[in-house]
Amino acid sequence: MxxxxxxxxxxxxxxxxxxxxxxxxxxxxxxxxxxxxxxxxxxxxxxxxxxxxxxxxxxxxxxxxxxxxxxxxxxxxxxxxxxxxxxxxxxxxxxxxxxxxxxxxxxxxxxxxxxxxxxxxxxxxxxxxxxxxxxxxxxxxxxTPEQHDRMMAVVQGLTHFVTICMADTLRRMNTDIRATEAYMSPVYQIELGLVGRLLSQDPALYADILEQNPFVPEVLAACRSAVGDLETIVKTGDPDAFAEFFMQDTRHLGEYCKRGQDLTDALIECMVKK
Missing domain, CATH: 3.40.50.720 (NAD(P)-binding Rossmann-like Domain)
Structure with missing residues (x-):
């Protein structure tokens, strides 16, 4: 064979x-x-x-x-x-x-x-x-192939898009990454680690994932809408509106909120031990 x-x-x-x-x-x-x-x-x-x-x-x-x-x-x-x-x-x-x-x-x-x-x-x-x-x-x-590509528009497309946007925001703000280390929270360290992991790889791979999946534009439109709505709430300084926005997402994620807490707690514990 x-x-x-x-x-x-x-x-x-x-x-x-x-x-x-x-x-x-x-x-x-x-x-x-x-x-x-x-x-x-x-x-x-x-x-x-x-x-x-x-x-x-x-x-x-x-x-x-x-x-x-x-x-x-x-x-x-x-x-x-x-x-x-x-x-x-x-x-x-x-x-x-x-x-x-x-x-x-x-x-x-x-x-x-x-x-x-x-x-x-x-x-x-x-x-x-x-x-x-x-x-x-x-x-x-x-x-099915279509089920796969629709799911990848979220699992890969949204994830990589948001990570790249975080990296570009740091660049646009001329943020000194080394200077942030003295203020680094575990969550920021995890997020920055994801940014570094992505940027250390071939940009062509991520370009293809984002540009060639026909279902990515729909996901990015939803992301853009979410950013706009949240930005408006933050600018108004309305804590009740923020709480409602926040809790809608909490209800949608359901039990995964607790799972996510446990997972990141375990990850943070491993980071501290090292």
Whole structure:
């Protein structure tokens, strides 16, 4: 049995290569620096995974789709699913979209979430593929490509947008980050850590997540409306209006307010111990 990862010389490909090897596959990789071409890999392997930047995914799938057979399984690791899955469905292969909800810096996939979007596959193929990951301790979440992209507009799009806005606000205010350390609360430290984590990575990834997901504009419109409403309340200095705004969100989050408190308390405790 052979599995192939297109873009497998990258960090995500290198993370998953031993996962497939432990499942019994001879695992091949192709990339810009390999003698093995994408098409050769696609012609050879039983499972083919496309693991390239979002902006290149549909093009690469289009390159290999014509050579794939109905006895093969074609997947991708992209942060978007509607367009890549549609491109994969132009092949004859079985198709399952994948989105690992973590970066390649994790030590293993144990405890991590992988979203699985079956598009054209047998139940046996779906169960088998998911089993490769769950045996490693990963958690698989089933979704349609549209469900995935709508959720990612919030989980990734909103999160990254707000984090980038915080970073840019600090820059616009010419804030001396080192000077803030003497005043640093645990929550500010966590927020600043998220800002630093994001800004230390490839801007092209975040540009693609925000710009190529068709459901992001709707989310950002809601965010812009929320900012405007809250700014108006703050400027009026009305504590009752602020409390009502605040409590609406408290009621919406429900039990997650307590879960969030417990989670951040545990994180802060770990930070203090270090």
């Amino acid at each position: 052979k599995a192939g990862i297109i873009g497998g010389t990258g960090r995500m490909g290198q993370l998953f290569r031993p996962v497939f090897e432990r499942a019994g596959y001879e695992t091949l990789v192709s990339g810009r620096s390999t003698a093995l071409t994408n098409v050769q890999l696609a012609e050879t392997c039983d499972i083919v995974v496309v693991s390239v930047p979002i902006r290149d995914t549909v093009r690469v799938i289009g390159e290999i789709a014509p050579v794939m057979r109905d006895d093969q399984l074609l997947c991708d690791f992209t942060s978007l699913k509607v367009a890549p899955v549609a491109a994969m469905l132009r092949s004859k292969a079985q198709v399952i979209g994948l989105h690992p909800m973590f970066g390649p810096t994790v030590s293993s996939i144990a405890g991590q979430t992988i979203v699985v979007c079956p598009a054209r596959s047998t139940d046996a193929a779906l169960d088998y593929l998911a089993g490769i990951f769950t045996r490693e301790g990963a958690v698989c979440t089933l979704a």
